[in-house]
Amino acid sequence: MTQFTIATRESRLALWQAEHVKSLLEQRGFRIALLGMTTKGDQILDRSLSKVGGKGLFVKELEVALEEGRADLAVHSLKDVPMDLPAGFSLACVMEREDPRDAFVSNNYDKLSELPQGAVVGTSSLRRVVLLRALRPDLKIEPLRGNLDTRLRKLDDSQYDAIVLASAGLKRLGLGSRIRDTFDTEAMLPAAGQGALGIETRAERPDVAAALAPLAHQTTWLCVAAERAVSRAMGGSCSMPLAAHATLEGEYLQLRAAWGDPDQAGRLVTARAAEIVADLDEAARLGEEVAAKLRAGGAH
Numbered sequence: 665m666t667q668f669t670i671a672t673r674e675s676r677l678a679l680w681q682a683e684h685v686k687s688l689l690e691q692r693g694f695r696i697a698l699l700g701m702t703t704k705g706d707q708i709l710d711r712s713l714s715k716v717g718g719k720g721l722f723v724k725e726l727e728v729a730l731e732e733g734r735a736d737l738a739v740h741s742l743k744d745v746p747m748d749l750p751a752g753f754s755l756a757c758v759m760e761r762e763d764p765r766d767a768f769v770s771n772n773y774d775k776l777s778e779l780p781q782g783a784v785v786g787t788s789s790l791r792r793v794v795l796l797r798a799l800r801p802d803l804k805i806e807p808l809r810g811n812l813d814t815r816l817r818k819l820d821d822s823q824y825d826a827i828v829l830a831s832a833g834l835k836r837l838g839l840g841s842r843i844r845d846t847f848d849t850e851a852m853l854p855a856a857g858q859g860a861l862g863i864e865t866r867a868e869r870p871d872v873a874a875a876l877a878p879l880a881h882q883t884t885w886l887c888v889a890a891e892r893a894v895s896r897a898m899g900g901s902c903s904m905p906l907a908a909h910a911t912l913e914g915e916y917l918q919l920r921a922a923w924g925d926p927d928q929a930g931r932l933v934t935a936r937a938a939e940i941v942a943d944l945d946e947a948a949r950l951g952e953e954v955a956a957k958l959r960a961g962g963a964h
């Protein structure tokens with residue numbers, strides 16, 4: 665029986681995702697082991713990630729394990745995967761997307777519009793900061809770091825009136841009941857790749873790629889290829905104040921993107937395009953077109 669080892673971070677969400685892929689591969693007759701590791705992104709809990717900078721804070725150690733042959737595949741939240749992987753690595757599989765939307769979580773309020781003037785909202789991503797500022801300039805937006813359990817605990821300790829985080833992670837961990845409201849994607853455009861899982865391998869492992877092929881979801885893959893092309897064309901890191909979200913509407917791939925000026929609260933540049941795309945390269949071209957529109961609108 666073929667055995668593969670999955671490299672994974674050790675947060676509860678990362679382990680759930682790795683276990684999910686493990687069971688899908690086991691159902692197909694593979695024997696699967698997990699190799700848990702701590703990444704730099706997991707260690708930096710005291711500062712906002714966007715201030716720390718650096719791409720791939722959550723994936724580097726996993727790639728070293730793949731490189732050294734200690735593992736055969738790594739399961740990632742696609743949102744955390746850098747736009748360009750290092751030479752020798754490839755995104756072998758993109759799986760069907762979970763809910764891509766952001767969630768409003770609070771113990772006292774049902775939705776954003778119910779928050780009183782000046783309420784304190786916790787969030788960790790620059791994208792959410794600029795989108796929230798555009799919706800509610802009066803709010804006091806405070807950094808919120810840590811894994812999902814930590815973030816919920818900080819809310820419960822009443823350091824915040826509400827927090828905003830990805831629905832997908834909460835649902836995967838059985839915490840969906842904490843969601844008081846789900847932002848529609850028009851109001852809070854998701855990050856590129858949000859809600860999707862990506863599986864990374866060494867490029868020269870066609871055996872692993874073949875095992876993963878049945879797990880791939882082509883529509884999700886087209887959507888995220890377009891979204892990630894926007895990010896790549898805009899400079900490529902997940903710490904930018906950038907949103908990009910694609911859906912398949914009939915035959916058309918609909919792509920929307922937004923860029924918020926961190927220095928000029930409330931200033932949002934938005935762009936969209938729709939096209940029939942046949943493959944990942946065409947999806948990426950749609951992304952580049954939307955990035956060019958964002959830049960023409962003043963995004964940088």
Ligand SMILES: NCc1[nH]cc(CCC(=O)O)c1CC(=O)O
Nearest residue numbers: 741743829830832833858859860
């Ligand atoms: N950056 C952290 C991260 N990476 C993936 C998810 C959630 C699950 C997903 O989007 O697939 C989260 C948490 C969050 O943004 O609230």
